Amino acid sequence: MSGPVKRRYDSSRRQEQAKENRRRILSAAHDLFVTKGYGRTTIADVAAEAGVAPETVYSAFKNKPALLHRTWDVTVGGDDEDVPMLERPPLRALFAEPDLRTRFAAFAIVNTAAMRRTARLHLAVRGAAASDPAAAAMLAEIDRQRLESMGGHAREAAATGRLAVSEDECRDVLWSTTDGTLWHRLVECQGWSDERYAAWLGRLWVSSFVVTFG
Template identity: 30%
Template sequence: MSEADTRGQGGAPPSARRALPLLGPDAERAPRGGRAERADAAQNRRRILAAAADLIATRGVETLSMDEVARVAGVGVGTVYRRFRDRAGLLYAVLDDRERDFQTAFLQGPPPLGPGADPLDRVRAFLHALADRTEDQMDLLLMAESDSPDARFNDGSYELYRMHLETLIARIRPSADAAYVADALLAPLAANLFRHQRRTRGMSLERVKAGLDDLVAGLTAS
């Protein structure tokens, strides 16, 4: 399977709950009607999402309010509600926005995360980058993954991650069960386990990444 094969039609099956199209970092999503977004509306969207992301990072997802987001973004609160309907819609939009940047980085960005590096280095870089993203958005990801027991696996992003890793694993160790190993490498990055390790057990982010490196090292074992 080639690198292009991992992208498919936007990098995820159309039946997935949030199958996100792969876009460039400055691309704007068209509204549901399919019409192009006005420049002022696109600017407001970027400001609102940036404000929400900053507030989540500094204060936590639990305290996020639409009024505060509007104040920080410098827009009317009605604009925030018209665009995202409610707090849950805003939170998922923040996730989707960051997800597009992440997908662009590992599918099209510079090596070792992007194409052009040794497959083993790419697997390590991908898992480290995903650990950083999980750290930055831990509570938000936990909320998204708590929708249902299968929420994490029904997400189009997870399928893209799995396919990406499966492709690289098959190149590193052709005899491996690449599909199983890909799931196994993603399992430690589930938000609930990640939060338990970081906040309950007190593991540092560096320790988590070192543990992921130990798992990846098994791919080269004789």
């Protein structure tokens, strides 16, 4: 006679709850880092905002610097998928565009959407970097990654044979105009729409980078 059949343990509900907790924690961390400042935000603050116990935050992210790092990654990508920015469909589509003028104009639109997501958090990290080593390290990593990404754009642009400046100059100017400062000043301070900003940025890049044939 066989014994009772043991019901297989279904962990899907627990896994889904853990994912939901992570989403809420990341959203709370982003909002608090932006409004309260990274240095003044505690794990307890994040837990209270997310509606979870502090132990849940520590279990998911270990410490505040790790939480900042993951918050930034999710903010940049717009989701929690671990896919490098240059390999995401919108940027792959840009690189497939053969006309460099059209490519830079389209990149300005993509970048403007990214600034809408990231500029406030970037400014918060920059503000904390002077007094907080973790924020300073995060800022250096953000700038390094963005410089590498802009180098990829410059290489692709140079490969078209239409780049009017050196690859290094293109990379450096792209890097300097995509950190969120311009978007913040013109959109949030001066009241420009995202559409106006994207059109202006596209014109700036096209006039600066693209060879004009007579």
